[in-house]
Amino acid sequence: xxxxxxxxxxxxNVQIVDLKGYLDAHTAxxxxxxxxxxxxxxxxxxxxxxxxxxxxxSAGLGVFMAYIEEIRKYKGDIKLANMPPKIYNVFDILGFxxxxxxxxxxxxxLNKFLKKS
Amino acid sequence: MINIQKNLGKVLNLxxxxxxxxxGLLIDIIGKNFETQPIYKDIFKILTFLFFYFYIxxxxxxxxVPLRRLxxxxxxxxxxxxxxxxxxxxxxxxxxxxxxxxxxxVNFLTILISNFVTLIIGVSxxxxxxxxxxxxxYKQKKHTARNxxxxxxxxxxxxxxxxxxxxxxxxxxxxxxxxxxIFSSFVFSFKMPWIVYLTKKDKVLTILFTFLVMIxxxxxxxxxxxxxxxxxxxxxxxxxxxxxxxxxxxxxxxxSAIAFLSTIFHLPTADAFDKKMSEISSLHNMSKLITQVxxxxxxxxxxxxxxxxVCEAESxxxxxxxxxxxxxxxxxxxxxxxxxxxISHLNISTQEIALINESLxxxxxxxxxxxxxxIIIQDFKLERNQSLDKGVNNKxxxxxxxxxxxxxxxxxxxxxxxxxxxxxxQEDLDIAxxxxxxxxxxxxxxxxxxxxxxxERLVREMSLAQGMQQKLLPQRIPEIKxxxxxAFFSPAFEVGGDYYDFLMIDENNLAIVIGDxxxxxxxxxxxxxxxxxxxxxxxxIFPSPKDFLVKAxxxxxxxxxxxxxxxxxxxxxxxxxxKLRVAxxxxxxxxxxxxxxxxxxxxxxxxxxxxxxxxFKKFVDEIEIQISKNDVLVFYTDGIIxxxxxxxxxYGYTRLLETVRQNWQKSxxxxxxxxxxxVNNHTNEEPPFxxxxxxxxxxxxx
Numbered sequence: 001x002x003x004x005x006x007x008x009x010x011x012x013n014v015q016i017v018d019l020k021g022y023l024d025a026h027t028a029x030x031x032x033x034x035x036x037x038x039x040x041x042x043x044x045x046x047x048x049x050x051x052x053x054x055x056x057x058s059a060g061l062g063v064f065m066a067y068i069e070e071i072r073k074y075k076g077d078i079k080l081a082n083m084p085p086k087i088y089n090v091f092d093i094l095g096f097x098x099x100x101x102x103x104x105x106x107x108x109x110l111n112k113f114l115k116k117s
Numbered sequence: 118m119i120n121i122q123k124n125l126g127k128v129l130n131l132x133x134x135x136x137x138x139x140x141g142l143l144i145d146i147i148g149k150n151f152e153t154q155p156i157y158k159d160i161f162k163i164l165t166f167l168f169f170y171f172y173i174x175x176x177x178x179x180x181x182v183p184l185r186r187l188x189x190x191x192x193x194x195x196x197x198x199x200x201x202x203x204x205x206x207x208x209x210x211x212x213x214x215x216x217x218x219x220x221x222x223v224n225f226l227t228i229l230i231s232n233f234v235t236l237i238i239g240v241s242x243x244x245x246x247x248x249x250x251x252x253x254x255y256k257q258k259k260h261t262a263r264n265x266x267x268x269x270x271x272x273x274x275x276x277x278x279x280x281x282x283x284x285x286x287x288x289x290x291x292x293x294x295x296x297x298x299i300f301s302s303f304v305f306s307f308k309m310p311w312i313v314y315l316t317k318k319d320k321v322l323t324i325l326f327t328f329l330v331m332i333x334x335x336x337x338x339x340x341x342x343x344x345x346x347x348x349x350x351x352x353x354x355x356x357x358x359x360x361x362x363x364x365x366x367x368x369x370x371x372x373s374a375i376a377f378l379s380t381i382f383h384l385p386t387a388d389a390f391d392k393k394m395s396e397i398s399s400l401h402n403m404s405k406l407i408t409q410v411x412x413x414x415x416x417x418x419x420x421x422x423x424x425x426x427v428c429e430a431e432s433x434x435x436x437x438x439x440x441x442x443x444x445x446x447x448x449x450x451x452x453x454x455x456x457x458x459x460i461s462h463l464n465i466s467t468q469e470i471a472l473i474n475e476s477l478x479x480x481x482x483x484x485x486x487x488x489x490x491x492i493i494i495q496d497f498k499l500e501r502n503q504s505l506d507k508g509v510n511n512k513x514x515x516x517x518x519x520x521x522x523x524x525x526x527x528x529x530x531x532x533x534x535x536x537x538x539x540x541x542x543q544e545d546l547d548i549a550x551x552x553x554x555x556x557x558x559x560x561x562x563x564x565x566x567x568x569x570x571x572x573e574r575l576v577r578e579m580s581l582a583q584g585m586q587q588k589l590l591p592q593r594i595p596e597i598k599x600x601x602x603x604a605f606f607s608p609a610f611e612v613g614g615d616y617y618d619f620l621m622i623d624e625n626n627l628a629i630v631i632g633d634x635x636x637x638x639x640x641x642x643x644x645x646x647x648x649x650x651x652x653x654x655x656x657x658i659f660p661s662p663k664d665f666l667v668k669a670x671x672x673x674x675x676x677x678x679x680x681x682x683x684x685x686x687x688x689x690x691x692x693x694x695x696k697l698r699v700a701x702x703x704x705x706x707x708x709x710x711x712x713x714x715x716x717x718x719x720x721x722x723x724x725x726x727x728x729x730x731x732x733f734k735k736f737v738d739e740i741e742i743q744i745s746k747n748d749v750l751v752f753y754t755d756g757i758i759x760x761x762x763x764x765x766x767x768y769g770y771t772r773l774l775e776t777v778r779q780n781w782q783k784s785x786x787x788x789x790x791x792x793x794x795x796v797n798n799h800t801n802e803e804p805p806f807x808x809x810x811x812x813x814x815x816x817x818x819x
Contacts, residue, residue, distance in 0.1 A: 025636075032680075058636070058682070059635065059636065059680075061635070061682075062635055062636075062679075062680035062681055062682065065680060065682065065726075065727060066679040066680040069679070086767070089770075090755075093684075093703060093704070093705060093755075094684060094703035094723065094724050094727070095702075095703045095722055095723030095724060095727065095736060096723075098721070098723055098736045099723060099727065099728060099732070099736075
């Protein structure tokens with residue numbers, strides 16, 4: 001099994017969350033805690049880099065949905081980037097691209113954040 | 118019956134004893150002026166005390182604490198001294214005249230006093246004998262009873278050997294027996310196991326009491342010498358009882374003297390002994406705890422408490438690795454700032470604990486994890502980094518820290534502190550380590566138990582949810598002339614919340630719904646049943662798939678939690694015209710296979726519960742397509758797409774579409790079986806990870 005790992009970087013006031021491995025019902029709570037922690041620290045500009053994400057289940061998708069409302073209320077956003085095609089497909093089927101901004105690479109997403117602020 | 122016999126025995130013994138006493142008294146009165154005493158006098162005197170012996174024996178209650186018996190003996194000694202002294206002070210007119218070796222009382226009062234003093238001293242000596250027995254029998258060994266029997270036989274022999282002797286005369290055999298008794302007393306008195314087990318405080322008390330016993334019975338022995346008038350009181354009455362009494366006094370003097378000395382010798386080690394005893398008992402308690410305590414919190418608080426007590430420490434606390442605690446529900450939401458969590462602390466606050474570590478150059482825990490060895494800090498001041506010192510209170514002067522290890526990994530650290538420098542020694546460290554080991558096992562155990570309970574609960578919930586899901590799915594597939602419908606459903610244990618249903622909205626229109634509820638277990642089953650309710654009630658009211666989904670989203674959003682959603686495809690097929698209307702709420706697109714092409718039908722849409730009505734309405738499209746005679750529609754869930762082979766490759770959309778393309782001309786049931794066997798071929802018996810649902814519709818036209 002592909003172990004799940006989360007890393008957080010900060011760049012120009014944007015929190016870049018690197019996800020790696022399997023994000024499923026077992027690992028989703030960890031991701032949830034990370035998101036909750038960022039919100040607690042009032043860090044509302046969040047960029048999730050999915051480059052090394054090898055699988056995402058509905059529990060994993062649920063984490064994005066759980067926080068988006070609150071983050072947008074504080075004028076922040078969750079943007080996604082660097083999705084492998086297979087992962088993008090999962091997001092796409094569920095209609096994520098209609099609600100979330102998904103970019104090909106990190107820079108694009110970062111620029112969007114910067115432009116806004 | 119037995120009670121009556123016992124009581125009768127008591128009364129009879131007392132009656133006999135008193136009768137013989139009176140007979141003895143009368144013999145003395147009658148033979149007041151005799152030059153030699155008749156033999157039967159001695160026999161009656163001895164019989165008096167023999168029956169008293171039996172009387173006391175029946176009534177005796179054994180006392181298992183030697184120190185208490187010692188106190189009782191002391192009190193008796195003091196009472197006897199008081200009575201004796203009172204007798205001499207009160208200047209009562211009693212006296213004996215010596216004639217050869219015989220004693221002749223000067224008046225009848227002397228006879229009376231002689232008999233009563235003998236009664237008191239003799240009975241007291243018998244009671245003392247039983248008191249001695251209790252002490253003697255403490256931590257009884259095989260030879261204990263034998264030794265005591267020897268002493269008793271020697272006593273009896275001395276008494277018998279003194280029969281029919283003149284009070285001031287003495288026989289060689291009596292002297293030899295007396296000597297033997299003294300010798301045995303010495304030998305047997307060296308076995309005093311009870312002293313070793315006394316606490317230090319009790320040892321000090323024992324020294325005091327044995328000393329006083331020794332003194333008081335020495336005094337009594339002196340008072341009752343055969344040269345004194347008081348001694349003659351008993352000698353006159355019965356030389357046998359006199360010897361018996363002297364032997365008892367002698368034994369007590371010897372025994373208390375030896376006890377006194379040996380307790381003094383044990384005193385220097387008393388502290389160490391006390392500590393070892395408490396270590397043993399707390400280790401014992403701890404191992405009991407391992408098997409008994411399921412409550413994790415109680416367990417950890419006992420660990421700190423016992424450590425505090427045994428090491429006589431000022432404060433103690435226990436840290437546990439958070440990942441280790443994660444499986445425990447209560448600690449699931451811990452913040453992840455440091456790896457360790459102070460789970461139990463006594464006499465110290467968590468702030469103080471933090472301060473202690475901040476004032477050190479290296480964190481204690483880091484040192485332990487690095488060395489995998491206990492730490493002992495004898496002088497905390499020397500270790501402190503002055504520049505970092507934020508005023509740790511002076512409570513902590515010395516400290517020990519020992520690791521808790523499970524499967525070669527340090528998952529916790531146990532600490533204890535004292536307010537004096539050099540407060541801990543190697544012993545403390547050893548015992549704390551022993552505690553830590555025991556605690557590690559106990560904590561590991563309680564964790565495993567909790568895990569297995571949790572697993573059990575999960576298994577039960579899963580099977581319950583699975584039962585619910587099976588009931589919610591249609592039990593029968595509708596039989597309709599113009600269309601062939603086949604469904605396949607395979608539940609998975611881990612995840613799963615697939616749902617599908619059919620319903621004739623009116624004469625011509627068939628509604629089909631397929632969906633996947635996120636989450637698992639009971640909550641998924643709950644949303645599923647809600648979905649079924651929505652479907653059954655709304656599909657007739659909202660014939661347009663989009664309207665249906667918008668309305669369903671409204672209802673579902675009200676009850677579903679933020680993290681969950683339902684993906685759904687809703688379609689209506691007019692069986693007359695072949696007009697298919699379909700809307701998709703984040704679910705896998707359906708496949709339409711026809712003469713011209715086989716393709717995915719994928720209207721836009723987001724999952725139910727992912728957005729409010731306005732948003733949902735904006736994103737969800739409805740598509741209308743015309744299907745032809747013999748066309749095939751395939752509905753499915755992502756369990757098929759994500760079914761993976763051993764090396765992790767998913768079955769995927771391309772394979773599915775290809776399989777449908779190759780087989781669409783077959784009957785619905787054949788198409789279904791082809792797809793399932795194709796998926797099975799791909800996964801090659803890898804267990805399914807998610808529910809798999811597949812619905813095939815084949816329309817034959819009017």
